[in-house]
Amino acid sequence: MAIEVFDKFKHVLVVEDDPFWRRMIGRNIERTAHDCKAVFAESVDEALDVIEADGKIHLIIADQYLEGERTGYELWRNCRERGIRTPFLLTSGLADFDTGQDTGMAPRFIPKAFVNAELRGAMFELMHMDSRDESLAHLVDEWLHEDEQRFGLPFMFIALSLLVLAICLASTSRLGGEIIAPPPDSLLPSTINVQNEQPGSPRPAALSAGLVLQERRPAPTWEEKIASHVRHDLEAKSFSALVRSQARLKLLQEGEL
Amino acid sequence: VSADNLSTLDEKTLADLHACDQDPNGGGSHLVKDLIVIFHRVTPERLARLQHALATADFKAVSRVAHAMKSSCATLGAFRMQALCVELEKAGAEGDLPRVTALMSGMQAEYAALSLLLQSFAERLHEEAVAGGE
Numbered sequence: 001m002a003i004e005v006f007d008k009f010k011h012v013l014v015v016e017d018d019p020f021w022r023r024m025i026g027r028n029i030e031r032t033a034h035d036c037k038a039v040f041a042e043s044v045d046e047a048l049d050v051i052e053a054d055g056k057i058h059l060i061i062a063d064q065y066l067e068g069e070r071t072g073y074e075l076w077r078n079c080r081e082r083g084i085r086t087p088f089l090l091t092s093g094l095a096d097f098d099t100g101q102d103t104g105m106a107p108r109f110i111p112k113a114f115v116n117a118e119l120r121g122a123m124f125e126l127m128h129m130d131s132r133d134e135s136l137a138h139l140v141d142e143w144l145h146e147d148e149q150r151f152g153l154p155f156m157f158i159a160l161s162l163l164v165l166a167i168c169l170a171s172t173s174r175l176g177g178e179i180i181a182p183p184p185d186s187l188l189p190s191t192i193n194v195q196n197e198q199p200g201s202p203r204p205a206a207l208s209a210g211l212v213l214q215e216r217r218p219a220p221t222w223e224e225k226i227a228s229h230v231r232h233d234l235e236a237k238s239f240s241a242l243v244r245s246q247a248r249l250k251l252l253q254e255g256e257l
Numbered sequence: 258v259s260a261d262n263l264s265t266l267d268e269k270t271l272a273d274l275h276a277c278d279q280d281p282n283g284g285g286s287h288l289v290k291d292l293i294v295i296f297h298r299v300t301p302e303r304l305a306r307l308q309h310a311l312a313t314a315d316f317k318a319v320s321r322v323a324h325a326m327k328s329s330c331a332t333l334g335a336f337r338m339q340a341l342c343v344e345l346e347k348a349g350a351e352g353d354l355p356r357v358t359a360l361m362s363g364m365q366a367e368y369a370a371l372s373l374l375l376q377s378f379a380e381r382l383h384e385e386a387v388a389g390g391e
Contacts, residue, residue, distance in 0.1 A: 020295045020329040027278065027288050065324065093328040112328040 012123075013039050013086075015047040015062035015072060021091075021112070025061055028119050044070035048078065057086050059126055063112070064092035076107045087126035260340035265367065266374040270334030275382065293379045296329060300368060307345075311361055319349030319357055333375070338367050 012029050016022045026038040039057070041047035043066055051057055060079070062072035072090050079086065093112040110122050271289055278286040303322050310318035327342035341364050348356040 018325060018329070019299060020292060020332075023288070023291050023295055024332065027291075031278070065321070093324055 011037050011039050011056045012059045012061060013041060013047060013050055013057045015041045015044070015060065015066065015075060017042045017063065017067040021063065025119065028123075031120070042066070043068050044072075044075045044078070047075055051079070051084060051086075059087050059089065059123065061089045061091065061123075064090055073107070089122055089126055260337045260344065260363070260367075263336040263340055265335065265337050265370050266378070267334035267336055268378060270332075271378055274332070290379050290382055292329075292333065293375050296333060296375065297372065300326070300372075304365060304368060307361060307364070311357060314354070316349045316352045316357070320346045323349060335371050335375075338364065338371055341367060 014022060014025050014029070016025065022040055026040070029036050029038045039050055041050050045068075047060070047062065051060075060075070062075050064072040066072060072092070076088050076090065079088065088107040090107045090109045091112050092109070108122060108126060110118055274292075275286055275289045278288040303326055306322050307319060310316075310322065323342045323346040327339050327346065330336070330339035330342055341360055345357065345360045345364065348360060
């Protein structure tokens with residue numbers, strides 16, 4: 001079944017010189033959303049031509065090793081330098097090549113021998129970014145360009161503090177509930193269960209204030225999203241993502257989210 | 258894992274891939290059949306490129322072509338061929354001529370066996386589709 005959230009994304013640029021993987025990825029795109037259209041390029045230069053000619057590219061999926069000397073990673077950098085912030089998914093048969101992961105200046109990556117669910121999951125995650133995520137990503141990129149080196153080891157301590165803060169924020173909004181994590185390959189959003197709330201127990205302040213709590217909600221709150229992001233970022237040791245989470249928390253505290 | 262201990266074709270991998278591509282709303286899946294057709298089209302060409310690279314002692318090209326082949330082999334369940342590609346990529350990167358030569362010979366024989374099994378699997382898929390009225 002097509003996932004509705006993908007419907008606003010029309011064109012997915014697949015940069016791949018291997019016909020086997022063009023067919024494989026193209027098929028996954030067809031299966032992901034009925035009105036997603038795959039556009040193909042075989043090299044970095046061809047991809048840049050497509051991007052400039054077609055202003056409606058919503059996701060780029062690029063192989064790292066392409067015909068010629070230029071790589072998928074160079075395409076990502078080239079896009080960034082041109083101010084193109086289209087979500088980007090890098091693939092390769094090598095899982096350990098250096099794309100600058102150590103500096104956090106790297107696109108999302110999945111190894112080439114992915115199964116369909118992995119590719120569709122990664123597409124879902126990238127396409128699910130909304131405009132606020134994109135503006136935050138832009139803000140973070142500017143910070144990183146200004147001074148990539150100003151954060152060091154102390155940043156990990158800041159991140160841990162943010163994690164604690166985010167968990168506190170999430171717990172205050174859960175009204176004594178319990179977050180049920182989705183299965184690893186599930187595309188469903190997290191749900192919240194309030195079964196822990198005992199009859200006769202004091203009603204939380206949010207309920208007293210007139211807020212309506214449904215037993216199961218289809219989407220997590222921003223606080224829960226942030227807590228989830230920070231946990232994920234810590235596990236992934238992604239520098240730029242950690243900075244992004246910091247930005248999210250900062251804006252949340254300032255009431256801009 | 259040594260290539261000797263792996264199967265030429267793991268049909269379960271192909272069957273799983275085929276099952277993943279089934280349309281829940283009905284209709285058939287041509288993905289696996291298409292991938293097999295593409296594999297048969299590009300692999301002989303790549304083996305020829307490998308032979309040329311070996312003849313000209315272009316080890317970088319040997320590594321690059323072997324690298325390009327291995328992920329599609331894994332996707333189709335051709336695990337022995339994939340293991341040979343991995344070893345060939347490594348041997349090419351190390352410039353190990355005797356090893357590259359031996360592996361190339363093994364790959365030619367392996368592809369001949371694999372090709373027959375893939376063809377047989379594709380024919381069975383076709384028969385099932387015809388029987389299912391697709």
